[in-house]
Amino acid sequence: MGYTIAEKILLAHSGKKSIKPGEFIEANVDVALANDITAPLAISEFKKSGFPKVFNKNKIVLVPDHFAPAKDLKSANQCKVLANFAKEQGIKNYFEVGLMGIEHALLPEQGIVLPGDLIIGADSHTCTYGALGAYATGMGSTDLARAYIDGKCWLKVPATHKYVFKGKLNKWSGGKDLILYTIGQIGVDGALYKVMEFAGPVIEKLGMDDRFSISNMAIEAGGRAGLIEPDETTKKFVAGFKRKPKFYYSDADAVYEKIHEWDVTGLEPQVACPHLPSNVKPVSSLKSIKVDQVVIGSCTNGRISDLRIAAKLLKGKKVASRVKLIVFPATQKIYLESVKEGLAEIFVKAGGVFSTPTCGPCLGGHMGILAEGEVAIATTNRNFLGRMGSPKSFVYLSNPAVAAAAAVTGKITHPGEI
Numbered sequence: 086m087g088y089t090i091a092e093k094i095l096l097a098h099s100g101k102k103s104i105k106p107g108e109f110i111e112a113n114v115d116v117a118l119a120n121d122i123t124a125p126l127a128i129s130e131f132k133k134s135g136f137p138k139v140f141n142k143n144k145i146v147l148v149p150d151h152f153a154p155a156k157d158l159k160s161a162n163q164c165k166v167l168a169n170f171a172k173e174q175g176i177k178n179y180f181e182v183g184l185m186g187i188e189h190a191l192l193p194e195q196g197i198v199l200p201g202d203l204i205i206g207a208d209s210h211t212c213t214y215g216a217l218g219a220y221a222t223g224m225g226s227t228d229l230a231r232a233y234i235d236g237k238c239w240l241k242v243p244a245t246h247k248y249v250f251k252g253k254l255n256k257w258s259g260g261k262d263l264i265l266y267t268i269g270q271i272g273v274d275g276a277l278y279k280v281m282e283f284a285g286p287v288i289e290k291l292g293m294d295d296r297f298s299i300s301n302m303a304i305e306a307g308g309r310a311g312l313i314e315p316d317e318t319t320k321k322f323v324a325g326f327k328r329k330p331k332f333y334y335s336d337a338d339a340v341y342e343k344i345h346e347w348d349v350t351g352l353e354p355q356v357a358c359p360h361l362p363s364n365v366k367p368v369s370s371l372k373s374i375k376v377d378q379v380v381i382g383s384c385t386n387g388r389i390s391d392l393r394i395a396a397k398l399l400k401g402k403k404v405a406s407r408v409k410l411i412v413f414p415a416t417q418k419i420y421l422e423s424v425k426e427g428l429a430e431i432f433v434k435a436g437g438v439f440s441t442p443t444c445g446p447c448l449g450g451h452m453g454i455l456a457e458g459e460v461a462i463a464t465t466n467r468n469f470l471g472r473m474g475s476p477k478s479f480v481y482l483s484n485p486a487v488a489a490a491a492a493v494t495g496k497i498t499h500p501g502e503i
Contacts, residue, residue, distance in 0.1 A: 097201070106242050116206075117229055130230035134234055136234050139234075144236065147171055150186065152164070187443070188384065190416050200333070203220050207223070210302075215312040216312075218313060218319060222309050244342035246282070248284070249344065249345065250284075250287035252287060252352075257486050258352050264299045273362060277307035289318075293318060302385065305467065354484055357468055362468060369499055372499075376496060378411070378460070379462055382464065385465055394489070396432060396489075399437070399493065405494060413442060413452075456474065458475075461478070462480075463483075464483060468480035468481065
């Protein structure tokens with residue numbers, strides 16, 4: 086009996102001769118990630134343990150991105166905990182404001198996460214790195230504290246569900262639409278504590294940015310991880326990074342608990358309606374929905390290709406009256422690329438705000454909180470009740486093209502119609 090790609094990575098990190106779904110293993114960690122919300126608790130618990138030094142100062146990553154630049158005194162104190170700990174422990178991968186970005190875009194960009202790695206993060210969207218062919222999963226801060234001590238963690242080996250996409254995507258649909266469609270089909274618990282493995286000719290033709298979007302939202306279906314097998318696109322992305330990747334592939338006789346196959350030819354852009362990522366409808370069915378705010382960015386769709394798509398639609402146009410457009414690139418590198426390519430100028434001339442990288446609007450933290458009754462369409466990953474502000478606000482999730490079109494018309498619009 087063969088193994089899936091996820092099982093092979095877990096096996097390689099466990100030191101065992103064999104593993105099976107449902108089994109508990111102790112595994113060696115390649116990367117341990119935390120941010121300004123989750124790291125302080127992990128640091129506190131590590132210090133309580135009495136161990137003077139972390140297991141490996143090069144394998145711990147600290148990124149202040151959720152409330153940074155600090156929005157208030159409490160946020161500033163949270164960020165200071167990370168800065169002090171990084172200094173005390175000599176942690177190499179600490180990213181201060183000016184160097185930081187949204188963690189799940191920053192780590193692949195910096196070559197910190199690679200194919201074949203086992204990555205744990207005190208953030209649910211750590212599953213993003215599965216797009217590289219890595220096993221990446223979110224954990225609690227106390228789990229992370231244990232990893233700080235000896236570089237290990239306990240895991241239950243998940244069963245794997247495979248999602249095969251056939252056909253040909255249309256011009257306005259991409260990775261975001263594939264994952265929204267998937268969640269709409271299976272529900273927010275359709276892959277609960279399972280590995281989601283994405284495959285098929287449609288996936289093979291996607292660039293890395295679209296793949297990251299897909300893996301990023303595996304958690305919205307309850308997935309423990311969301312993996313895509315490495316190919317030439319992956320290898321090109323990681324070429325030149327200092328560490329050497331390890332490429333794993335699912336065996337032909339690997340066992341999958343479920344296999345879904347969909348022909349997505351002609352799939353129009355998908356929109357998740359309030360208040361669940363599974364409440365998905367095609368964009369053409371939502372034309373009467375007016376919006377107050379448009380958010381383009383996040384760890385899901387704040388990469389350079391996303392901003393290029395949005396800017397192309399906004400060029401020479403104006404944001405609709407009384408609509409707030411907030412655009413935030415996922416990293417400083419993407420910010421600079423946007424400036425050099427003239428994308429930032431397009432957003433500002435259209436009447437939008439071009440922001441520093443931050444998770445702020447996505448989690449209702451700062452820089453874009455919704456008031457009671459307001460409606461937003463965002464390229465983020467969650468639209469739970471009160472996610473972006475008031476529990477009496479409404480959040481729709483879409484790809485960057487749909488979001489940009491809504492900014493121009495003031496209502497949810499198919500991008501081919503502006």
